[in-house]
Structures are given as structure tokens and as C-alpha cells.
Ligand SMILES: [Ca+2]
């Protein structure tokens with residue numbers, strides 16, 4: 493571990509047993525978060541891999557199972573999904589790829605705080621509630637894509653400055669993207 497608690501040699505997500513991670517998380521959630529467990533338990537097999545992909549980013553020790561604290565962190569994201577589905581979980585994975593700022597294949601706690609902050613902003617982008625619809629997830633992804641100016645699939649330090657500035661003034665940030673971000677305009681046009 494380095495000074496921020498980031499493991500030095502994390503396992504690649506593809507090496508993790510995603511279905512096992514998902515099943516263990518749902519089992520543990522039956523008591524800890526029954527509503528979420530019920531929603532996730534109803535998902536089909538293809539969604540389970542996507543769910544495992546989200547959970548694997550929080551499996552700091554690469555054990556194929558989240559501990560109680562990691563499960564709490566996972567729920568900070570998963571409870572925000574309006575009706576979790578294969579599509580919304582796949583989009584969540586694409587968003588988390590961008591928010592894995594140090595490219596560790598893990599979402600460490602400092603990165604998770606940023607995720608939660610940006611998720612809270614987009615929960616109200618199209619609907620007046622505390623959850624993300626698939627459309628709102630697509631909008632968030634469109635904004636991240638546009639912030640990735642050089643298109644290398646990651647938010648480099650300079651690109652992150654734009655994100656942090658935007659989060660400081662969220663209404664203007666969203667309005668500007670709605671006006672000038674071609675990815676977001678495409679998402680909004682596809683009704
Ligand atoms: Ca990371």
C-alpha cells in the first residue's frame with residue numbers, strides 16, 4: 493500500500509471472479525440493504541458480470557469478496573441507480589473507468605468521494621429525485637467524454653481541473669455542456 497492506502501499491484505478486473513463477487517455482495521446485502529438486494533437479485537446473468545465489474549473496483553485486497561466497509565462504499569453508488577439493469581450497470585462501469593483517476597483499476601476512497609459528488613449532481617440533471625436514470629448516466633458519461641479533451645480514455649490532471657471547477661458551479665457547468673458538448677447534445681436529442 494502507498495501513503496493513500498492504494499495497493500501497489502492491484503489485480504486486473506478481468507482476473508477477478510465477477511459472478512462470485514456479485515453473488516456474495518447480494519447475499520450480504522439481504523440483511524444490510526434489503527431493497528437493494530431485492531433489485532440486484534432480480535438481475536439476469538449478463539447484468540451480474542457488470543455488477544461484479546463495479547464491485548471489483550472496491551475489492552482492495554483482490555479477495556473476490558467485499559468486506560463490510562467496502563460494501564458500504566459500493567452501496568453509495570449502487571443505491572443511486574434508478575432500477576439497476578445490465579445497461580445502467582454497464583454505463584456505470586464506463587463512468588467509473590473515467591473516475592479511476594490513478595488508473596489502478598480500483599476506486600479508492602478519495603476517488604469514490606468524487607464519484608458521489610458528481611453522481612449527486614447528475615441525479616437531478618433530468619429528474620427531480622435522488623437516483624440516476626439510464627439517461628442521466630448517459631449524460632454524465634457524455635460530460636466525462638467531453639472533458640477528456642485528448643480522448644485517451646482518462647481524465648488527466650488538466651482535464652480534472654475543468655471537472656473540479658464545474659462541480660464548484662454545477663448549474664452553469666451543466667448549462668454550458670448542454671449548449672456546447674456534442675456528446676451530451678446527442679444524448680439529449682435521442683428521446
Ligand atoms: Ca483508482
Ligand SMILES: [Ca+2]
Nearest residue numbers: 640644646648
Ligand atoms: Ca484525457
